[in-house]
Amino acid sequence: METDKPLMTLALHEAPEEATYDFHPKAFEEYLGQKELKTKLQLYCHAAQLRGEPLDHLLLFGPPGLGKTTLALIMAQVMRVGIKICNGPMLERTGDMVALLSSLEPRDILFIDEIHRMATPVEEVLYNAMEHFRVDVIVGQGPGAKSINLPLHPFTLVGATTKSGMLSAPLQSRFGISERLDYYSDEDLQAIILQSAQFLNLKLSPESALRIAGCARGTPRIAKKLLRRVRDFAQIHNQNHATDILVQESLNFLGIDPEGLTQLDHKIIKMLVEHNGGPLGLETLASLVGEDSQTIEEVYEPFLMRKGFIERTPRGRQIPHKRLQTLILQKTGQSALF
Ligand SMILES: Nc1ncnc2c1ncn2[C@@H]1O[C@H](COP(=O)(O)OP(=O)(O)O)[C@@H](O)[C@H]1O
Ligand SMILES: [Mg+2]
The missing domain is CATH 1.10.8.60 (Helicase, Ruva Protein; domain 3)
Structure with missing residues (x-):
């Protein structure tokens, strides 16, 4: 039942250390944008508080840097409960999860980042914990080992993931609330x-x-x-x-052009142009520009799509036909992009 790695524990009203160097929203009013999501979460927090119950388990999904961790911290502040923060891959053994769950005070929030990257046996401990607030603990070794079913304090699990599709169905179904964060205007x-x-x-x-x-x-x-x-x-x-x-x-x-494109965006566009505008598969494109495919998909591609430089087709990524014509002209004219 012992964890050999320290878990980052935040006491009530305690903010992360980096807060001294930059502003971090501590209340819904300070969390700008994501209006609809904010309204819903405020309502759920308020209703749970009126009932004196923990908030229902909540799954937040969306690309990195959009404010998932920040939202979990705000909810803990608003509900005046403690929050423990950890990372899916960090929980290696079932004992880590059991220790973590047993350390929660009533109504506390347990925030698990990258929840899709938990080991299966660790994830399985969560099923019973989320549904019945109980965990099974094995006491002793060998033939004398016994399984004891221990009660937990009611808590809220807030899970964060970059892609909801990567979460196993049994885990996904145990979240009462599932919300998506969109890119900001x-x-x-x-x-x-x-x-x-x-x-x-x-x-x-x-x-x-x-x-x-x-x-x-x-x-x-x-x-x-x-x-x-x-x-x-x-x-x-x-x-x-x-x-x-x-x-x-x-x-x-910083190497950012007036359109907001970085050197890697330029490289992606250049590669596609050199391949007749595509289509190129994600993996091929990633290896051509020397970046990991997940980063291309989560960080570069969404912005290039919004800017009309890339479109996704069943056969891969390509430059929209009209855009390609202008880019080829720019190439012949040796514009800054090439
Ligand atoms: N809606 C928002 N309003 C103001 N600052 C925000 C907002 N969302 C995120 N931030 C800031 O952006 C940074 C990244 O947020 P974070 O919660 O760590 O994202 P995620 O957990 O989704 O990767 C933090 O510095 C946070 O304070
Ligand atoms: Mg985060």
């Missing part, structure tokens, strides 16, 4: 950037914030990372004022 990202800039004491116009937002691929984590780099530039050049010129120069220095 540029306007929502603009608000998130301005919120962070204020916290970082950085002067930034709404127009400049929108410029950064346009390069953030619909993802708050990327938006905030870009903002911190812009702040580095501002710090060196003129204290804490990020003028629009400075923002443009910083983005340029």
Whole structure:
């Protein structure tokens, strides 16, 4: 029943350490965008609180950096319960899971990131725990070993995964609530950037914030990372004022073009153009540009699709026909892309 790896434990109202260096929303009001999802979760939290019950088990799915962990932390704050955070692959033995579950106080939240990557026996411990708040523990060894069925305090499991399809059916069916996080609009990202800039004491116009937002691929984590780099530039050049010129120069220095495309996006487009616009299978494309296929699928492709550079077909990824014509012309004209 002992875990040999420390589990990150957050006591009530305690924020992660990085919170000192950047702004992290601590309440639903500070969590910008994702309006519909927020409204639903607020309602569920409120209703559970009125009943004095734990929130139903919740599965959050969506690409990395969209705010899943942040939402779990906010829910713990709102419900005034403790939260334990761990990662699916980190839980190697059933004993790890049993120890973790037994350490929960009534109504606590157990947040498991990358929940689709748990070992099957560990996952199986969760089934009974989620449904009946009980776990089976084997005591003793050999012929004298006995199985004891132990009660647990009622808790809420919040699972996060990048793809719901990767979760096993028995686990998926035990979540009362399943919600998807979508990529953010540029306007929502603009608000998130301005919120962070204020916290970082950085002067930034709404127009400049929108410029950064346009390069953030619909993802708050990327938006905030870009903002911190812009702040580095501002710090060196003129204290804490990020003028629009400075923002443009910083983005340029980071290898991001005015459309928000990085060097790897360029490489992907170039490869496709060189292969007559495609179609190319994901794995082929990934090996041609030297990036892992999951990263291409989760980080690069969605933005390129939104920008109209790529479309998915049953035969692979390809450049839409009209776009290909302009790109070939650009290639002959030796534009910046080639
Ligand atoms: N809706 C939001 N409003 C403001 N900041 C956000 C929002 N969603 C995410 N963030 C910020 O973006 C970063 C990534 O969020 P995180 O919760 O770690 O994403 P995920 O768990 O989905 O990978 C964090 O710094 C977080 O504070
Ligand atoms: Mg996370």
